[in-house]
Amino acid sequence: MATEKTEAKIAWEKTTKESYLEEGEPKSPADVAAAEAPEEGEEPVEQAAAAEPEDEEPAPPSSKRPAPPPAAKGPKASLAHLAGLPETSSDVAIRTEITRRVMVFEHAARITNASAPEQIIGHLDAIVRDAAEVGRLRTERDAAVRKANAQERMDLLTKLEAAGVHTRGDLFVDIVEGGKIVGRRPSKLWGPGAEGRSLANLRGYVAAKLSNAAPTTAKRSPFEPDPKLAEQGARVTEQDRAIAQRHGFDPERVAASRSALFGSNSATARGV
Secondary structure (H helix, E strand, O other): OHHHHHHHHHHHHHHHHHHHHHOOOOOOHHHHHHHHOOOOOOOOHHHHHHHOOOOOOOOOOOOOOOOOOOOOOOOOOOHHHHOOOOOOOOHHHHHHHHHHHHHHHHHHHHHHOOOOHHHHHHHHHHHHHHHHHHHHHHHHHHHHHHHHHHHHHHHHHHHHHHOOOOOHHHHEEEEEEOOEEEEEEEOOOOOOOOOOOOHHHHHHHHHHHHHHOOOOOOOOOOOOOOHHHHHHOOOOOHHHHHHHHHHOOOHHHHHHHHHHHHOOHHHHHHOO
16 A cells, blocks of 8 residues: 555656646646546456466477387387387487397397397396395395304303303303393393494414413312222222122222222222
8 A cells, every 4th residue: 555655656656747847737647547537448468468368388298108009029020119118209319229129138138148039028028036035045044144253252251250260250141031131141241232342353262271271180079999009900809899799890890990980999998
């Protein structure tokens, strides 16, 4: 509304100035409005311009290639349809598309070492199936490698425990299910995580620790004969002969076994 008043004021001042120059008398705003009003039967310019429809911008052409009408493939089909193009396509477009498809065919023939289309299709189908099989085999191989690495890690940690380098509590964490210990796994400091050690690092660590560890003397089981005492021999007693006769053994071997187990012939006093 303010814009309309400003335009009317500018038009009145302009008309007033012209009236001074031409007639020598100023004209009022009413006279200016009457002079600018359209005659009877004449449509205002602004309304006439508004009545005319505006020209719409044409839509940009689509970049997609129009789909050709369906047609049977075969000797009677046109080259345009064989190339997947509409019938209105130019000869250059048809030749270009056929050249591209021939390049694909020649490449497939090279990688399959075949020339007949049926053989090429069969080879490509086999390649696709083999690729799917390779993916499955790769997954199985990765799972087997992970399992083998986990078992090797447990074996290395068990060696450290057996050598007395580290305690069981330092190396392992118990796996508890249903209130029972069902297994064990490496602790965080000895596992494969970011806080632990890699398998290669653990191999070097175990090798160095075992090579520097003091040799441990295994305790002899009391249920196994001492080979040193057995070599010294023993005096055959009457009880040795009785045992040998009862079980079908050699009396000297019975005496040697008794001596190796008990270290002296005092065992006969205990009824052995």
